[in-house]
Amino acid sequence: MKHLVIGWGNPLAGDDGIGPRAAELIANRVPEDVQVCVSSHAGLRLVERMRGYDRVLLADVRIDKHNSELDTTIIHPNELIPLDHSVRHDGSLMEALQVFRSMNDPHLPTEIVIITAPVAAPREWRAELSPSGERAAHQLADALLHQLEVTAVV
Protein backbone atom coordinates (compact mmCIF):
# COMPACT_ATOMS: atom_id res chain seq x y z
CA MET A 1 0.00 0.00 0.00
CA LYS A 2 1.44 3.37 -1.01
CA HIS A 3 1.13 6.04 1.67
CA LEU A 4 1.48 9.79 1.35
CA VAL A 5 1.51 12.21 4.27
CA ILE A 6 0.76 15.84 3.43
CA GLY A 7 1.29 18.68 5.85
CA TRP A 8 -1.20 21.14 4.44
CA GLY A 9 -1.07 24.84 5.16
CA ASN A 10 1.07 27.91 4.81
CA PRO A 11 4.24 27.88 6.95
CA LEU A 12 4.46 31.65 6.63
CA ALA A 13 0.98 32.24 7.99
CA GLY A 14 1.47 31.57 11.68
CA ASP A 15 -0.48 28.62 13.03
CA ASP A 16 -1.76 27.80 9.56
CA GLY A 17 1.65 26.12 9.35
CA ILE A 18 0.85 23.49 11.99
CA GLY A 19 0.26 20.81 9.33
CA PRO A 20 3.59 21.44 7.56
CA ARG A 21 5.38 21.47 10.93
CA ALA A 22 3.82 18.11 11.86
CA ALA A 23 5.00 16.69 8.55
CA GLU A 24 8.49 17.98 9.26
CA LEU A 25 8.45 16.33 12.69
CA ILE A 26 7.69 12.87 11.30
CA ALA A 27 9.69 13.08 8.07
CA ASN A 28 12.60 11.05 9.48
CA ARG A 29 10.47 8.70 11.54
CA VAL A 30 8.47 6.91 8.86
CA PRO A 31 9.44 3.92 6.73
CA GLU A 32 11.14 4.68 3.44
CA ASP A 33 8.09 3.74 1.41
CA VAL A 34 5.96 6.42 3.11
CA GLN A 35 6.30 9.75 1.36
CA VAL A 36 6.01 12.93 3.40
CA CYS A 37 5.51 16.35 1.84
CA VAL A 38 4.26 19.84 2.53
CA SER A 39 1.67 21.62 0.42
CA SER A 40 0.20 25.10 0.39
CA HIS A 41 -1.82 24.43 -2.71
CA ALA A 42 -5.53 24.87 -3.16
CA GLY A 43 -7.88 21.95 -3.76
CA LEU A 44 -7.36 20.84 -7.34
CA ARG A 45 -3.59 20.80 -7.14
CA LEU A 46 -3.76 19.15 -3.76
CA VAL A 47 -5.78 16.29 -5.17
CA GLU A 48 -3.44 16.05 -8.16
CA ARG A 49 -0.64 15.53 -5.64
CA MET A 50 -2.60 12.66 -4.03
CA ARG A 51 -3.08 10.72 -7.26
CA GLY A 52 -1.28 7.40 -7.43
CA TYR A 53 -1.30 6.75 -3.68
CA ASP A 54 -3.55 4.26 -1.93
CA ARG A 55 -3.92 6.10 1.33
CA VAL A 56 -3.28 9.74 2.13
CA LEU A 57 -2.92 11.31 5.55
CA LEU A 58 -3.63 15.03 5.48
CA ALA A 59 -2.52 17.16 8.43
CA ASP A 60 -4.31 20.48 8.64
CA VAL A 61 -5.84 23.03 11.00
CA ARG A 62 -9.39 24.20 11.56
CA ILE A 63 -10.69 27.37 13.17
CA ASP A 64 -12.33 26.15 16.33
CA LYS A 65 -12.49 28.11 19.56
CA HIS A 66 -14.55 25.56 21.43
CA ASN A 67 -12.94 22.17 20.90
CA SER A 68 -9.26 21.80 21.74
CA GLU A 69 -8.97 18.18 20.57
CA LEU A 70 -7.64 16.90 17.27
CA ASP A 71 -10.36 15.90 14.88
CA THR A 72 -10.13 13.00 12.46
CA THR A 73 -12.27 12.66 9.35
CA ILE A 74 -11.99 9.77 6.92
CA ILE A 75 -13.03 10.22 3.32
CA HIS A 76 -13.44 7.48 0.77
CA PRO A 77 -13.41 9.29 -2.58
CA ASN A 78 -15.27 6.47 -4.31
CA GLU A 79 -18.24 7.08 -2.05
CA LEU A 80 -18.52 10.81 -2.72
CA ILE A 81 -21.70 12.12 -4.23
CA PRO A 82 -21.47 14.04 -7.50
CA LEU A 83 -20.62 17.71 -7.46
CA ASP A 84 -23.72 19.83 -6.98
CA HIS A 85 -22.32 23.26 -7.75
CA SER A 86 -19.74 24.97 -9.91
CA VAL A 87 -16.19 25.61 -8.75
CA ARG A 88 -14.68 29.08 -8.42
CA HIS A 89 -11.07 29.85 -9.34
CA ASP A 90 -9.76 26.64 -7.82
CA GLY A 91 -11.70 24.64 -5.31
CA SER A 92 -11.85 23.20 -1.85
CA LEU A 93 -10.48 19.73 -1.19
CA MET A 94 -13.96 18.21 -1.31
CA GLU A 95 -14.83 20.00 -4.53
CA ALA A 96 -11.60 18.85 -6.09
CA LEU A 97 -12.13 15.25 -4.99
CA GLN A 98 -15.61 15.33 -6.45
CA VAL A 99 -14.25 16.67 -9.73
CA PHE A 100 -11.79 13.80 -10.06
CA ARG A 101 -14.37 11.30 -8.85
CA SER A 102 -16.74 12.55 -11.53
CA MET A 103 -14.13 11.79 -14.15
CA ASN A 104 -13.76 8.21 -12.86
CA ASP A 105 -10.10 8.87 -12.12
CA PRO A 106 -8.64 5.43 -11.30
CA HIS A 107 -5.64 6.96 -9.52
CA LEU A 108 -7.46 8.55 -6.60
CA PRO A 109 -6.54 7.17 -3.17
CA THR A 110 -9.08 4.80 -1.70
CA GLU A 111 -8.88 6.51 1.67
CA ILE A 112 -7.98 10.00 2.84
CA VAL A 113 -7.54 10.58 6.55
CA ILE A 114 -7.79 14.24 7.50
CA ILE A 115 -6.52 15.13 10.94
CA THR A 116 -7.01 18.71 12.02
CA ALA A 117 -5.70 20.69 14.95
CA PRO A 118 -7.82 23.56 16.28
CA VAL A 119 -6.60 27.13 16.04
CA ALA A 120 -8.33 30.14 17.50
CA ALA A 121 -6.41 33.03 16.08
CA PRO A 122 -7.00 34.44 12.62
CA ARG A 123 -4.12 34.01 10.23
CA GLU A 124 -1.24 36.43 10.18
CA TRP A 125 2.09 36.63 8.36
CA ARG A 126 4.51 34.96 10.76
CA ALA A 127 7.07 32.26 10.04
CA GLU A 128 6.87 30.73 13.51
CA LEU A 129 4.12 28.83 15.27
CA SER A 130 2.68 30.11 18.52
CA PRO A 131 3.59 28.01 21.61
CA SER A 132 0.17 26.38 21.51
CA GLY A 133 0.59 25.83 17.78
CA GLU A 134 3.89 24.07 18.35
CA ARG A 135 2.24 21.80 20.92
CA ALA A 136 -0.57 21.12 18.48
CA ALA A 137 1.95 20.24 15.77
CA HIS A 138 3.52 17.62 18.05
CA GLN A 139 0.09 16.18 18.83
CA LEU A 140 -0.68 16.10 15.14
CA ALA A 141 2.62 14.36 14.42
CA ASP A 142 1.83 11.70 17.03
CA ALA A 143 -1.60 11.21 15.48
CA LEU A 144 -0.08 10.79 12.03
CA LEU A 145 2.37 8.20 13.32
CA HIS A 146 -0.47 6.44 15.09
CA GLN A 147 -2.41 6.29 11.83
CA LEU A 148 0.57 4.77 10.09
CA GLU A 149 1.12 2.26 12.88
CA VAL A 150 -2.47 1.08 13.04
CA THR A 151 -2.30 0.12 9.42
CA ALA A 152 0.90 -1.82 10.13
CA VAL A 153 3.06 0.41 8.01
CA VAL A 154 5.55 0.77 10.85
Place this chain on the structure above:
Amino acid sequence: MNETLRHVSIDPITRLEGHGRIELFLDDQGNLADAFFQIPELRGFERFCRGRQGEDMPQITERICGVCPEAHHFASTKALDDCYDAPPPPRARALRELLYNAYTFSDHLLHFYYLGGPDFLVGPYAPPQERNIVGVIGKVGLELGKQVIKHRSYGQKTIELIGGRPIHPVTGIPGGQSKGITQDEQAEIRTMAASCLEFAKTTLDVFHSVLLKDDSYKRFISEKAQMMPTYYMGLVDSEGSINYYDGDVRVVAPDGSLFAQVPSSEVLGLIEERTEPWTYVKIPYLKDVGWKGFVSGPDSGVYRVGPLARLNVCTQIGTPLAQVQYETFLEYFGGGPVHATFAYHWARLIEMLSAAERVAQLVDDPNLMTGPLRTPLGTPGEGVGVIEAARGVLIHHYDLDQKGRIEDVNLIVATTHNVAGISMSIKDMAQSVVKNGNVDEGILNLVEMSFRNYDPCLACATHALPGQMPLVVQVHDEKGNICQRIER
Protein backbone atom coordinates in the same frame (compact mmCIF):
# COMPACT_ATOMS: atom_id res chain seq x y z
CA MET B 1 -23.05 56.96 -0.06
CA ASN B 2 -26.82 57.21 -0.23
CA GLU B 3 -28.19 55.64 2.95
CA THR B 4 -31.45 54.69 1.31
CA LEU B 5 -29.68 52.20 -0.95
CA ARG B 6 -30.26 48.56 -0.27
CA HIS B 7 -27.15 46.51 0.29
CA VAL B 8 -26.62 43.09 -1.30
CA SER B 9 -23.60 41.13 -0.16
CA ILE B 10 -22.28 38.08 -2.03
CA ASP B 11 -19.80 36.67 0.39
CA PRO B 12 -17.84 33.45 0.08
CA ILE B 13 -17.32 32.20 3.60
CA THR B 14 -14.22 30.15 4.19
CA ARG B 15 -12.27 28.52 6.90
CA LEU B 16 -9.92 31.48 6.94
CA GLU B 17 -12.44 34.30 6.70
CA GLY B 18 -13.65 35.18 3.23
CA HIS B 19 -11.14 36.64 0.83
CA GLY B 20 -13.43 38.03 -1.79
CA ARG B 21 -16.76 39.70 -1.61
CA ILE B 22 -19.07 41.40 -4.03
CA GLU B 23 -21.11 44.30 -2.75
CA LEU B 24 -24.19 45.35 -4.69
CA PHE B 25 -26.09 48.47 -3.71
CA LEU B 26 -29.67 48.90 -4.81
CA ASP B 27 -31.58 52.16 -5.05
CA ASP B 28 -35.03 52.67 -3.57
CA GLN B 29 -36.57 51.32 -6.78
CA GLY B 30 -34.71 48.05 -6.25
CA ASN B 31 -32.43 48.54 -9.22
CA LEU B 32 -28.68 48.41 -9.11
CA ALA B 33 -26.98 51.64 -8.11
CA ASP B 34 -23.41 50.49 -7.66
CA ALA B 35 -21.18 47.44 -7.35
CA PHE B 36 -17.81 46.82 -5.75
CA PHE B 37 -15.40 43.93 -5.73
CA GLN B 38 -13.74 43.75 -2.34
CA ILE B 39 -10.65 41.82 -1.37
CA PRO B 40 -10.22 41.94 2.38
CA GLU B 41 -6.70 40.62 1.92
CA LEU B 42 -4.28 39.83 4.67
CA ARG B 43 -2.09 42.88 5.18
CA GLY B 44 1.45 43.15 6.45
CA PHE B 45 3.27 40.97 3.95
CA GLU B 46 5.73 43.73 3.09
CA ARG B 47 6.60 44.22 6.73
CA PHE B 48 6.97 40.46 7.15
CA CYS B 49 9.58 40.39 4.37
CA ARG B 50 11.74 43.25 5.62
CA GLY B 51 15.09 42.16 7.03
CA ARG B 52 15.01 38.77 5.31
CA GLN B 53 17.69 37.73 2.86
CA GLY B 54 16.79 38.64 -0.69
CA GLU B 55 17.57 35.16 -2.02
CA ASP B 56 14.86 33.74 0.25
CA MET B 57 12.16 35.77 -1.51
CA PRO B 58 11.44 33.29 -4.36
CA GLN B 59 10.56 30.68 -1.72
CA ILE B 60 8.72 33.12 0.53
CA THR B 61 6.58 34.85 -2.06
CA GLU B 62 5.46 31.67 -3.77
CA ARG B 63 3.63 30.86 -0.54
CA ILE B 64 1.34 33.86 -1.02
CA CYS B 65 -0.75 31.90 -3.44
CA GLY B 66 -1.88 28.28 -3.55
CA VAL B 67 -2.72 28.48 -7.23
CA CYS B 68 0.19 30.06 -9.05
CA PRO B 69 3.40 29.75 -7.01
CA GLU B 70 5.42 29.54 -10.25
CA ALA B 71 4.48 33.11 -11.17
CA HIS B 72 5.59 34.51 -7.83
CA HIS B 73 8.72 32.34 -7.83
CA PHE B 74 9.95 33.74 -11.12
CA ALA B 75 8.74 37.32 -10.65
CA SER B 76 10.76 37.25 -7.46
CA THR B 77 13.78 35.64 -9.10
CA LYS B 78 13.69 38.22 -11.88
CA ALA B 79 13.50 41.06 -9.35
CA LEU B 80 16.62 39.65 -7.69
CA ASP B 81 18.38 39.36 -11.07
CA ASP B 82 17.73 43.08 -11.39
CA CYS B 83 18.75 43.85 -7.81
CA TYR B 84 22.12 42.15 -8.39
CA ASP B 85 22.47 43.28 -12.01
CA ALA B 86 22.83 39.61 -12.94
CA PRO B 87 20.76 38.66 -15.98
CA PRO B 88 20.52 34.87 -16.24
CA PRO B 89 22.74 33.19 -18.84
CA PRO B 90 20.98 31.72 -21.91
CA ARG B 91 20.73 28.23 -20.44
CA ALA B 92 19.06 29.44 -17.25
CA ARG B 93 16.72 31.65 -19.20
CA ALA B 94 15.70 28.74 -21.45
CA LEU B 95 15.02 26.55 -18.40
CA ARG B 96 12.94 29.24 -16.74
CA GLU B 97 10.96 30.00 -19.86
CA LEU B 98 10.31 26.31 -20.50
CA LEU B 99 8.96 25.82 -16.99
CA TYR B 100 6.98 29.02 -17.23
CA ASN B 101 5.21 28.10 -20.43
CA ALA B 102 4.35 24.70 -18.96
CA TYR B 103 2.76 26.54 -16.05
CA THR B 104 0.79 28.84 -18.38
CA PHE B 105 -0.48 25.86 -20.39
CA SER B 106 -1.44 23.99 -17.25
CA ASP B 107 -3.17 26.93 -15.56
CA HIS B 108 -5.21 27.86 -18.62
CA LEU B 109 -6.24 24.24 -19.11
CA LEU B 110 -7.52 24.13 -15.55
CA HIS B 111 -9.50 27.30 -15.97
CA PHE B 112 -11.23 26.26 -19.16
CA TYR B 113 -12.31 22.79 -18.16
CA TYR B 114 -12.88 23.14 -14.43
CA LEU B 115 -13.75 26.78 -13.80
CA GLY B 116 -14.79 29.07 -16.62
CA GLY B 117 -15.64 26.65 -19.40
CA PRO B 118 -18.60 24.96 -17.72
CA ASP B 119 -20.51 28.25 -17.79
CA PHE B 120 -20.74 27.92 -21.55
CA LEU B 121 -19.93 24.30 -22.37
CA VAL B 122 -22.92 23.41 -20.21
CA GLY B 123 -24.72 26.74 -20.35
CA PRO B 124 -24.98 29.86 -18.20
CA TYR B 125 -28.52 29.10 -17.16
CA ALA B 126 -27.99 25.42 -16.43
CA PRO B 127 -28.56 24.42 -12.80
CA PRO B 128 -25.42 24.48 -10.66
CA GLN B 129 -25.42 20.69 -10.27
CA GLU B 130 -24.87 20.44 -14.02
CA ARG B 131 -22.76 23.55 -14.61
CA ASN B 132 -19.44 22.03 -13.65
CA ILE B 133 -16.90 19.52 -14.89
CA VAL B 134 -19.54 16.76 -14.67
CA GLY B 135 -21.68 18.67 -17.10
CA VAL B 136 -18.68 19.27 -19.33
CA ILE B 137 -18.00 15.54 -19.49
CA GLY B 138 -21.64 14.96 -20.31
CA LYS B 139 -21.28 17.38 -23.17
CA VAL B 140 -17.91 16.42 -24.61
CA GLY B 141 -17.42 12.86 -23.36
CA LEU B 142 -15.60 11.06 -20.58
CA GLU B 143 -12.54 10.44 -22.74
CA LEU B 144 -11.88 14.17 -22.88
CA GLY B 145 -12.10 14.28 -19.10
CA LYS B 146 -9.35 11.69 -18.89
CA GLN B 147 -7.27 13.75 -21.30
CA VAL B 148 -7.74 16.80 -19.08
CA ILE B 149 -6.33 14.94 -16.08
CA LYS B 150 -3.50 13.49 -18.13
CA HIS B 151 -2.36 16.79 -19.58
CA ARG B 152 -2.65 18.65 -16.31
CA SER B 153 -0.30 16.05 -14.88
CA TYR B 154 2.08 16.52 -17.83
CA GLY B 155 2.22 20.24 -17.12
CA GLN B 156 2.87 19.60 -13.44
CA LYS B 157 5.52 16.99 -14.22
CA THR B 158 7.39 19.41 -16.47
CA ILE B 159 7.34 21.99 -13.70
CA GLU B 160 8.66 19.40 -11.27
CA LEU B 161 11.52 18.27 -13.51
CA ILE B 162 12.79 21.82 -13.97
CA GLY B 163 11.63 23.37 -10.71
CA GLY B 164 13.08 20.65 -8.53
CA ARG B 165 9.93 19.83 -6.59
CA PRO B 166 6.41 18.77 -7.47
CA ILE B 167 4.82 21.55 -5.47
CA HIS B 168 6.77 24.76 -5.01
CA PRO B 169 9.70 25.34 -7.41
CA VAL B 170 13.05 25.91 -5.74
CA THR B 171 15.48 26.22 -8.64
CA GLY B 172 15.15 29.93 -9.46
CA ILE B 173 18.03 31.82 -7.82
CA PRO B 174 19.42 35.33 -8.36
CA GLY B 175 21.31 35.35 -11.65
CA GLY B 176 20.18 31.95 -12.88
CA GLN B 177 19.03 28.46 -11.99
CA SER B 178 20.41 26.09 -9.37
CA LYS B 179 20.21 23.04 -11.62
CA GLY B 180 19.63 21.95 -15.18
CA ILE B 181 17.89 18.87 -16.53
CA THR B 182 19.29 15.55 -17.74
CA GLN B 183 18.95 14.24 -21.27
CA ASP B 184 16.44 11.67 -20.02
CA GLU B 185 14.38 14.45 -18.46
CA GLN B 186 14.60 16.47 -21.66
CA ALA B 187 13.31 13.46 -23.59
CA GLU B 188 10.47 13.01 -21.14
CA ILE B 189 9.47 16.66 -21.43
CA ARG B 190 9.65 16.43 -25.22
CA THR B 191 7.22 13.50 -25.27
CA MET B 192 4.81 15.24 -22.90
CA ALA B 193 5.07 18.51 -24.84
CA ALA B 194 4.03 16.83 -28.08
CA SER B 195 0.97 15.39 -26.39
CA CYS B 196 0.10 18.72 -24.72
CA LEU B 197 0.30 20.48 -28.07
CA GLU B 198 -2.18 18.02 -29.60
CA PHE B 199 -4.47 18.47 -26.62
CA ALA B 200 -4.33 22.26 -26.90
CA LYS B 201 -5.42 21.92 -30.53
CA THR B 202 -8.23 19.60 -29.48
CA THR B 203 -9.36 22.13 -26.89
CA LEU B 204 -9.55 24.88 -29.52
CA ASP B 205 -11.60 22.49 -31.65
CA VAL B 206 -13.98 22.03 -28.72
CA PHE B 207 -14.20 25.78 -28.32
CA HIS B 208 -15.04 26.32 -31.98
CA SER B 209 -17.46 23.41 -32.25
CA VAL B 210 -19.31 24.00 -28.98
CA LEU B 211 -18.88 27.54 -27.63
CA LEU B 212 -18.74 29.45 -30.87
CA LYS B 213 -21.89 27.66 -32.00
CA ASP B 214 -23.63 28.35 -28.72
CA ASP B 215 -26.07 31.23 -28.81
CA SER B 216 -25.53 32.22 -25.20
CA TYR B 217 -21.76 32.55 -25.56
CA LYS B 218 -22.10 34.41 -28.83
CA ARG B 219 -24.53 36.76 -27.14
CA PHE B 220 -22.21 37.40 -24.21
CA ILE B 221 -19.26 38.24 -26.46
CA SER B 222 -21.31 40.53 -28.66
CA GLU B 223 -23.63 42.33 -26.20
CA LYS B 224 -22.88 46.01 -25.92
CA ALA B 225 -23.34 45.83 -22.16
CA GLN B 226 -20.38 43.45 -21.94
CA MET B 227 -18.04 45.66 -23.96
CA MET B 228 -15.57 47.63 -21.88
CA PRO B 229 -13.21 49.85 -23.86
CA THR B 230 -10.30 50.26 -21.45
CA TYR B 231 -6.54 50.50 -21.76
CA TYR B 232 -4.67 47.18 -21.79
CA MET B 233 -1.26 46.22 -20.41
CA GLY B 234 0.97 43.24 -21.17
CA LEU B 235 4.48 42.03 -21.94
CA VAL B 236 5.76 41.81 -25.50
CA ASP B 237 9.12 40.74 -26.90
CA SER B 238 11.27 42.78 -29.30
CA GLU B 239 9.07 41.72 -32.23
CA GLY B 240 5.80 42.57 -30.54
CA SER B 241 4.93 38.95 -29.80
CA ILE B 242 3.35 37.72 -26.58
CA ASN B 243 5.93 36.64 -24.04
CA TYR B 244 4.79 35.28 -20.69
CA TYR B 245 8.26 35.25 -19.14
CA ASP B 246 9.89 38.51 -20.20
CA GLY B 247 9.77 41.59 -22.38
CA ASP B 248 8.82 45.25 -22.48
CA VAL B 249 5.62 46.44 -20.85
CA ARG B 250 3.32 47.71 -23.55
CA VAL B 251 0.09 49.65 -22.97
CA VAL B 252 -2.45 50.26 -25.72
CA ALA B 253 -5.32 52.72 -25.65
CA PRO B 254 -8.97 51.75 -26.15
CA ASP B 255 -8.64 52.58 -29.85
CA GLY B 256 -5.63 50.26 -30.15
CA SER B 257 -3.01 52.96 -30.49
CA LEU B 258 0.25 52.59 -28.63
CA PHE B 259 0.04 54.47 -25.34
CA ALA B 260 3.39 53.46 -23.85
CA GLN B 261 6.13 50.89 -24.14
CA VAL B 262 8.88 50.72 -21.53
CA PRO B 263 11.43 48.20 -20.28
CA SER B 264 9.78 46.15 -17.57
CA SER B 265 12.07 47.66 -14.94
CA GLU B 266 10.35 51.00 -15.60
CA VAL B 267 6.76 49.79 -15.32
CA LEU B 268 6.20 51.52 -12.00
CA GLY B 269 6.62 54.85 -13.75
CA LEU B 270 3.42 54.16 -15.70
CA ILE B 271 1.06 53.61 -12.82
CA GLU B 272 -0.13 55.09 -9.59
CA GLU B 273 -2.12 53.37 -6.89
CA ARG B 274 -5.10 54.80 -5.06
CA THR B 275 -6.92 53.66 -1.99
CA GLU B 276 -10.66 53.35 -1.46
CA PRO B 277 -12.34 53.19 1.93
CA TRP B 278 -14.20 49.97 1.07
CA THR B 279 -11.25 47.71 0.24
CA TYR B 280 -7.73 46.99 1.45
CA VAL B 281 -6.51 46.62 -2.11
CA LYS B 282 -4.82 49.59 -3.72
CA ILE B 283 -6.28 50.28 -7.14
CA PRO B 284 -3.70 51.04 -9.82
CA TYR B 285 -4.40 53.30 -12.78
CA LEU B 286 -2.39 54.91 -15.57
CA LYS B 287 -0.70 57.94 -14.10
CA ASP B 288 -0.62 59.99 -17.30
CA VAL B 289 -4.35 59.51 -17.92
CA GLY B 290 -5.50 59.94 -14.34
CA TRP B 291 -8.21 58.45 -12.17
CA LYS B 292 -11.73 59.36 -13.27
CA GLY B 293 -13.58 56.70 -11.29
CA PHE B 294 -14.85 53.27 -12.26
CA VAL B 295 -15.45 54.16 -15.88
CA SER B 296 -14.02 53.02 -19.19
CA GLY B 297 -12.95 55.03 -22.21
CA PRO B 298 -9.86 56.94 -23.29
CA ASP B 299 -10.16 59.56 -20.53
CA SER B 300 -10.13 56.99 -17.74
CA GLY B 301 -6.86 55.56 -16.43
CA VAL B 302 -8.47 52.16 -15.83
CA TYR B 303 -6.54 49.41 -17.59
CA ARG B 304 -6.88 45.65 -17.71
CA VAL B 305 -4.40 42.78 -17.77
CA GLY B 306 -4.58 39.06 -18.49
CA PRO B 307 -5.23 36.94 -21.58
CA LEU B 308 -7.49 39.41 -23.39
CA ALA B 309 -5.15 42.31 -22.59
CA ARG B 310 -2.15 40.36 -23.87
CA LEU B 311 -3.87 39.64 -27.16
CA ASN B 312 -4.78 43.32 -27.40
CA VAL B 313 -1.25 44.62 -26.81
CA CYS B 314 0.68 42.21 -29.01
CA THR B 315 1.06 42.60 -32.76
CA GLN B 316 1.54 38.87 -33.28
CA ILE B 317 1.52 35.73 -31.18
CA GLY B 318 4.93 34.40 -32.11
CA THR B 319 4.02 30.74 -32.68
CA PRO B 320 2.44 29.50 -35.92
CA LEU B 321 -0.65 27.59 -34.76
CA ALA B 322 -1.70 30.16 -32.18
CA GLN B 323 -1.10 32.90 -34.75
CA VAL B 324 -3.77 31.34 -36.99
CA GLN B 325 -6.16 31.23 -34.04
CA TYR B 326 -5.33 34.85 -33.16
CA GLU B 327 -6.15 35.98 -36.68
CA THR B 328 -9.47 34.10 -36.55
CA PHE B 329 -10.16 35.79 -33.21
CA LEU B 330 -9.51 39.26 -34.62
CA GLU B 331 -11.53 38.52 -37.73
CA TYR B 332 -14.51 37.45 -35.63
CA PHE B 333 -14.53 40.78 -33.80
CA GLY B 334 -13.71 42.86 -36.85
CA GLY B 335 -10.21 43.69 -35.61
CA GLY B 336 -8.64 44.67 -32.32
CA PRO B 337 -8.52 45.69 -29.64
CA VAL B 338 -11.30 43.39 -28.50
CA HIS B 339 -13.28 44.89 -25.63
CA ALA B 340 -15.72 42.00 -25.06
CA THR B 341 -14.97 40.87 -21.54
CA PHE B 342 -16.26 37.35 -22.20
CA ALA B 343 -13.61 37.03 -24.91
CA TYR B 344 -11.15 36.46 -22.06
CA HIS B 345 -12.13 32.78 -22.32
CA TRP B 346 -11.30 32.59 -26.01
CA ALA B 347 -8.05 34.52 -25.53
CA ARG B 348 -7.07 32.13 -22.75
CA LEU B 349 -7.31 29.14 -25.08
CA ILE B 350 -5.27 30.82 -27.79
CA GLU B 351 -2.64 31.43 -25.13
CA MET B 352 -2.86 27.84 -23.99
CA LEU B 353 -2.00 26.77 -27.51
CA SER B 354 0.83 29.27 -27.80
CA ALA B 355 2.28 28.13 -24.48
CA ALA B 356 2.14 24.49 -25.63
CA GLU B 357 3.91 25.47 -28.83
CA ARG B 358 6.59 27.34 -26.87
CA VAL B 359 7.19 24.34 -24.62
CA ALA B 360 7.65 22.17 -27.72
CA GLN B 361 10.10 24.74 -29.14
CA LEU B 362 12.04 25.41 -25.95
CA VAL B 363 12.63 21.76 -25.10
CA ASP B 364 14.94 21.66 -28.14
CA ASP B 365 16.43 25.11 -27.60
CA PRO B 366 20.19 24.76 -28.26
CA ASN B 367 20.93 26.65 -25.03
CA LEU B 368 18.89 24.36 -22.80
CA MET B 369 21.47 21.67 -22.06
CA THR B 370 24.82 23.42 -22.15
CA GLY B 371 26.50 26.50 -20.75
CA PRO B 372 26.65 28.13 -17.35
CA LEU B 373 23.57 28.14 -15.15
CA ARG B 374 24.34 31.30 -13.26
CA THR B 375 25.77 34.77 -13.74
CA PRO B 376 28.06 36.16 -10.99
CA LEU B 377 26.18 38.58 -8.78
CA GLY B 378 26.90 42.29 -8.62
CA THR B 379 26.36 44.64 -5.70
CA PRO B 380 22.84 44.41 -4.22
CA GLY B 381 20.46 47.29 -4.83
CA GLU B 382 16.97 48.00 -6.11
CA GLY B 383 15.25 45.73 -8.63
CA VAL B 384 11.97 45.08 -10.41
CA GLY B 385 10.75 41.74 -11.74
CA VAL B 386 7.79 41.63 -14.10
CA ILE B 387 6.21 38.47 -15.44
CA GLU B 388 2.89 37.48 -16.95
CA ALA B 389 1.03 35.38 -14.42
CA ALA B 390 -1.72 33.38 -16.09
CA ARG B 391 -4.16 36.07 -15.03
CA GLY B 392 -2.01 39.09 -15.87
CA VAL B 393 1.01 41.26 -15.14
CA LEU B 394 2.74 40.48 -11.86
CA ILE B 395 5.24 42.98 -10.45
CA HIS B 396 7.77 42.38 -7.67
CA HIS B 397 9.79 45.42 -6.57
CA TYR B 398 12.56 44.98 -3.99
CA ASP B 399 15.13 47.20 -2.38
CA LEU B 400 18.11 45.34 -0.89
CA ASP B 401 20.65 46.74 1.56
CA GLN B 402 24.41 46.24 1.16
CA LYS B 403 24.21 42.81 2.78
CA GLY B 404 21.46 41.68 0.44
CA ARG B 405 18.68 41.99 3.00
CA ILE B 406 15.24 43.23 2.10
CA GLU B 407 14.70 46.88 3.01
CA ASP B 408 11.47 47.37 1.10
CA VAL B 409 9.03 45.30 -0.93
CA ASN B 410 6.08 46.14 -3.13
CA LEU B 411 4.05 43.52 -4.99
CA ILE B 412 1.35 44.37 -7.52
CA VAL B 413 -0.50 41.22 -8.53
CA ALA B 414 -2.68 40.63 -11.57
CA THR B 415 -5.97 40.69 -9.72
CA THR B 416 -5.04 44.07 -8.24
CA HIS B 417 -4.53 45.53 -11.72
CA ASN B 418 -7.95 44.19 -12.65
CA VAL B 419 -9.92 45.25 -9.58
CA ALA B 420 -11.42 48.28 -11.31
CA GLY B 421 -12.31 46.24 -14.41
CA ILE B 422 -13.80 43.44 -12.33
CA SER B 423 -15.93 45.91 -10.36
CA MET B 424 -17.16 47.46 -13.59
CA SER B 425 -17.92 44.07 -15.15
CA ILE B 426 -19.88 42.99 -12.10
CA LYS B 427 -21.84 46.23 -12.18
CA ASP B 428 -22.62 45.82 -15.88
CA MET B 429 -23.83 42.27 -15.32
CA ALA B 430 -25.80 43.05 -12.18
CA GLN B 431 -27.49 46.00 -13.86
CA SER B 432 -28.81 43.68 -16.49
CA VAL B 433 -30.28 41.15 -14.06
CA VAL B 434 -31.31 43.04 -10.90
CA LYS B 435 -34.63 44.70 -11.62
CA ASN B 436 -37.22 46.07 -9.19
CA GLY B 437 -35.58 44.49 -6.19
CA ASN B 438 -35.73 41.02 -7.66
CA VAL B 439 -32.59 39.26 -6.46
CA ASP B 440 -32.64 35.50 -6.86
CA GLU B 441 -30.07 32.73 -7.14
CA GLY B 442 -29.73 33.36 -10.85
CA ILE B 443 -27.78 36.49 -10.07
CA LEU B 444 -25.14 34.40 -8.34
CA ASN B 445 -24.43 32.51 -11.55
CA LEU B 446 -24.27 35.57 -13.73
CA VAL B 447 -22.23 37.75 -11.40
CA GLU B 448 -19.87 34.86 -10.79
CA MET B 449 -19.51 34.45 -14.53
CA SER B 450 -18.65 38.09 -14.95
CA PHE B 451 -15.73 37.98 -12.54
CA ARG B 452 -14.67 34.48 -13.60
CA ASN B 453 -13.63 35.99 -16.94
CA TYR B 454 -10.68 37.48 -15.10
CA ASP B 455 -9.94 34.35 -13.05
CA PRO B 456 -9.29 36.57 -10.01
CA CYS B 457 -6.79 35.01 -7.67
CA LEU B 458 -8.43 34.56 -4.29
CA ALA B 459 -6.35 31.53 -3.49
CA CYS B 460 -6.67 31.77 0.23
CA ALA B 461 -10.42 31.74 -0.11
CA THR B 462 -10.25 28.33 -1.70
CA HIS B 463 -8.22 26.84 1.13
CA ALA B 464 -11.46 25.77 2.70
CA LEU B 465 -11.96 22.50 4.49
CA PRO B 466 -14.13 20.59 4.64
CA GLY B 467 -16.72 20.93 1.95
CA GLN B 468 -17.58 23.60 -0.50
CA MET B 469 -16.99 27.33 -0.39
CA PRO B 470 -20.53 28.65 0.06
CA LEU B 471 -21.80 31.69 -1.72
CA VAL B 472 -24.18 33.91 0.20
CA VAL B 473 -26.32 36.79 -0.94
CA GLN B 474 -27.62 39.08 1.74
CA VAL B 475 -30.15 41.71 0.83
CA HIS B 476 -30.32 44.67 3.18
CA ASP B 477 -33.20 47.10 3.37
CA GLU B 478 -32.72 50.84 3.38
CA LYS B 479 -31.96 50.75 7.12
CA GLY B 480 -29.27 48.15 6.68
CA ASN B 481 -31.32 45.24 8.02
CA ILE B 482 -31.02 41.89 6.26
CA CYS B 483 -34.32 41.21 4.56
CA GLN B 484 -33.30 38.39 2.23
CA ARG B 485 -30.60 35.74 2.24
CA ILE B 486 -29.71 33.45 -0.63
CA GLU B 487 -27.18 30.71 -0.10
CA ARG B 488 -25.88 27.62 -1.82
